Amino acid sequence: MSIASAPIRGLQEVARDPRSWWRRSKGSVELWANLIVLGWALVFMLWRGGGFAVTVGSVFAIWAVLAVSLNLVVGYTGLLSVGHIGFFGIGAYAMAVLTSSASYEQLRTEAIPTFGWPFFAALPISVVLAGLVALVVGIAFNRFRDDIYVLVSFGFAVIAFTTFLSWRSLTRGAFGIHQVARPAIGPLVFDGELEFLALLLVFLGLAVLISWLIVTSSFGRVLTAIREDEEAIEVFGYRTTHYKLAIWVISAMMAGLAGALLASWSTFIDPNSFVLLESVLLVSIVILGGLASIWGSLLGALAFVMLEEGMRFVPFLPSEFIGQIRQVILGILLVLLMLFRPQGLVGRFKL
Amino acid sequence: MSLAKLSDFSLASLLRLREHQSRLLATALAVAVAVYIGWKIVQSPDQALQFAFNGLAVGAVYALLAMGFTLVYSTVWFFDLYYGAAAAIGAYGVFYLRSHDVLGGQYAVNSGPVNVLFAVVTAGVAAWALHVLLYRRLHTRTNPTALLVVGGLLAAGVGVYTGLVMANPENLHALLSPLVAVLIAGVVYWGLRRSYRRVSSGTGPVPLIAMAAIAVVVGAIVGFLVAVTPELGLYLSWGVACLLSGTVSLALYRGLYVTMRERANSPMIMLVASLGILLAITAFITIVFRSAPRPLPDTFGSEPWTIGGANIKGFNVFAIGLALAGFGVLLFMVKKTAFGKAVRAIGDDEEVAKVVGINTTVVIAIVFFIGAVYAALAGLVSGHDTAIQPRMGLLLLLKGWIASVVGGIGSLYGAIVGGFALGMLEQFGIWDLAGEWRDVISFIVLIVFLSFWPQGLIPRK
Numbered sequence: 001m002s003i004a005s006a007p008i009r010g011l012q013e014v015a016r017d018p019r020s021w022w023r024r025s026k027g028s029v030e031l032w033a034n035l036i037v038l039g040w041a042l043v044f045m046l047w048r049g050g051g052f053a054v055t056v057g058s059v060f061a062i063w064a065v066l067a068v069s070l071n072l073v074v075g076y077t078g079l080l081s082v083g084h085i086g087f088f089g090i091g092a093y094a095m096a097v098l099t100s101s102a103s104y105e106q107l108r109t110e111a112i113p114t115f116g117w118p119f120f121a122a123l124p125i126s127v128v129l130a131g132l133v134a135l136v137v138g139i140a141f142n143r144f145r146d147d148i149y150v151l152v153s154f155g156f157a158v159i160a161f162t163t164f165l166s167w168r169s170l171t172r173g174a175f176g177i178h179q180v181a182r183p184a185i186g187p188l189v190f191d192g193e194l195e196f197l198a199l200l201l202v203f204l205g206l207a208v209l210i211s212w213l214i215v216t217s218s219f220g221r222v223l224t225a226i227r228e229d230e231e232a233i234e235v236f237g238y239r240t241t242h243y244k245l246a247i248w249v250i251s252a253m254m255a256g257l258a259g260a261l262l263a264s265w266s267t268f269i270d271p272n273s274f275v276l277l278e279s280v281l282l283v284s285i286v287i288l289g290g291l292a293s294i295w296g297s298l299l300g301a302l303a304f305v306m307l308e309e310g311m312r313f314v315p316f317l318p319s320e321f322i323g324q325i326r327q328v329i330l331g332i333l334l335v336l337l338m339l340f341r342p343q344g345l346v347g348r349f350k351l
Numbered sequence: 352m353s354l355a356k357l358s359d360f361s362l363a364s365l366l367r368l369r370e371h372q373s374r375l376l377a378t379a380l381a382v383a384v385a386v387y388i389g390w391k392i393v394q395s396p397d398q399a400l401q402f403a404f405n406g407l408a409v410g411a412v413y414a415l416l417a418m419g420f421t422l423v424y425s426t427v428w429f430f431d432l433y434y435g436a437a438a439a440i441g442a443y444g445v446f447y448l449r450s451h452d453v454l455g456g457q458y459a460v461n462s463g464p465v466n467v468l469f470a471v472v473t474a475g476v477a478a479w480a481l482h483v484l485l486y487r488r489l490h491t492r493t494n495p496t497a498l499l500v501v502g503g504l505l506a507a508g509v510g511v512y513t514g515l516v517m518a519n520p521e522n523l524h525a526l527l528s529p530l531v532a533v534l535i536a537g538v539v540y541w542g543l544r545r546s547y548r549r550v551s552s553g554t555g556p557v558p559l560i561a562m563a564a565i566a567v568v569v570g571a572i573v574g575f576l577v578a579v580t581p582e583l584g585l586y587l588s589w590g591v592a593c594l595l596s597g598t599v600s601l602a603l604y605r606g607l608y609v610t611m612r613e614r615a616n617s618p619m620i621m622l623v624a625s626l627g628i629l630l631a632i633t634a635f636i637t638i639v640f641r642s643a644p645r646p647l648p649d650t651f652g653s654e655p656w657t658i659g660g661a662n663i664k665g666f667n668v669f670a671i672g673l674a675l676a677g678f679g680v681l682l683f684m685v686k687k688t689a690f691g692k693a694v695r696a697i698g699d700d701e702e703v704a705k706v707v708g709i710n711t712t713v714v715i716a717i718v719f720f721i722g723a724v725y726a727a728l729a730g731l732v733s734g735h736d737t738a739i740q741p742r743m744g745l746l747l748l749l750k751g752w753i754a755s756v757v758g759g760i761g762s763l764y765g766a767i768v769g770g771f772a773l774g775m776l777e778q779f780g781i782w783d784l785a786g787e788w789r790d791v792i793s794f795i796v797l798i799v800f801l802s803f804w805p806q807g808l809i810p811r812k
Contacts, residue, residue: 080619140798147430147622148801151752155794158749162791276745280630287623327634334627338620339611351619 091259130256290347410774416751435748441727444592474510532574759807
């Protein structure tokens, strides 16, 4: 209902009576948000050409899987988690440690065990590992709510980051892990950028499909009810803690998937990709795109990636400040959204 | 016994068991921690004293943070994450004003746009303060247009003064000496008048003039002394940094939070919006100062003192004293003054406070100002103790937040106890681990406290 049929229904409406559709929706923020972000992305990709589009598409796909997974927790269940980057990191590190084939003896740095697994064997392990950690963390976090939930999820992000940085015999700390394997199915090796983009899009499609199945099911409706009023749904006999735990684990597994994909895509990871600030940026993507809307998460991720890539081509901007300026813009956008549109660009739930 | 009754019974007993077990677990945990720390102390008392000193030094910063944070939280009931940026502004304000002094001016920073920005913000806040404090009282008696013009000029003057001070950090002592003189004169006059009223009931013109003369002379002398001692620059820069942080807080409050609270008074919305502010200010600081860590200039007491075989820097003792003094001042303000009564009334029920005639906007503005000043103090103390970097804001914010939750949300006693307790636990926790795990330890402390003692050490009454 929310991802597949809404755009189709919209298109049908446009086709049936374009004039009245325009009159009704020209003041709609959703329409303009969609048009501007998609148009901007399209123009940019056409301008910069194919290689650029493939890179941007890959970055977008990874962020989009993350955003969609986080939206299940933040948007649909109403638990504002700032710690999702931890699961992302767990997935990435599991993939990196299991598949890395680099030998560090020559580099005279700390040696870590090498397993040299293939990508598709390590993928389920990283996803399940993220899920298991989420189960433990979720049991501890289940009783918290609202602002305290924000604080403890900050805590999870800090704990995860410190572990990546300081457990040197497994993660090599700040040196990072090199030569993470690229996926291969028999003779078919996804070592080109374009093939990998295709794979990423398949996984993004999978994540979107799973999310859509969840939010349109009765399970999803219970989640929405928890968000609206947890006591009320408890009165009807639903064990809300179980539901919250379940969606937390599912969402963490999707984040772990995104992390595994990132590790394999960039073939090198270090703890800098999983700092607390990235987690905050991720939350702002989800809020910017729209709470409780899968399409919103995709849009938010696209806007985020295009914001960064777009700023590379502003002539007078020094390149070392791009990340910072993007952060300033995102911060101000968050404030403006909270003032004027607390549900995000195309969202359905006001924080 | 029927089946329903049986299941009812077993459910109740199960719940009781869970409750009981959780208390048991909590007690066991507390005992285990106490035994561990006691064992470590017995094993090497010297080292334990060293860790205790470190814990007190860190705890002073956390206590300062937690006090301001708790004051703001117990008034408006949302977590204002700008608070982290306030700490960073405090530390970087000192760096900005003293950067010509640090490492021979290697990282000297003074940019025109930043000065203009702060001048504009200060002018705006000054204009608002004049409007709130004076205009409403005076505009029925005098010509409103003239009042507006004079007020505008005054505010612009304040802004220009701020800009001048920030643009000439080398001459901080000379530039700030008139301000210090006026402040000292005001305080002296106020004190004299108060004590004079105690002894005699009359207030004739002659003693008033005499008191004013004494105040002016004292102020002038102090101002002159300040103007000829360049060494005071560092301590003046502390004051300026705290004021700037408080000013930004006021600007945010008036410019944003008031409107926002009128639109949707939801704690989560405010939290996310202030998170956006924190993001933006952190990035802004990174753009101006770069992301690499920077040192703050040497201050007094960087020489370690040795007490009982353990070292503590004189500056850390000063920091602990500062935290205790800050606690005393805050406690006096909240418990003994009319302002404190208003703050507590607003914390209990803002609507009712408004109805009984408390100017909630002004009171909350002052609360935000005080909170930001405490955060800035904590930021600059921790900056002098270690080093400053842009992301320190977020980390300090989290520590202050944890300390206030551990101590008991909304309780002032809890804030100082929680701050020092968190510092001690953190330092004793990294005894057997490496120092990089201290953030992890404080979050584990937080989660344990939230799970077993959600009210904190000293709950708010």
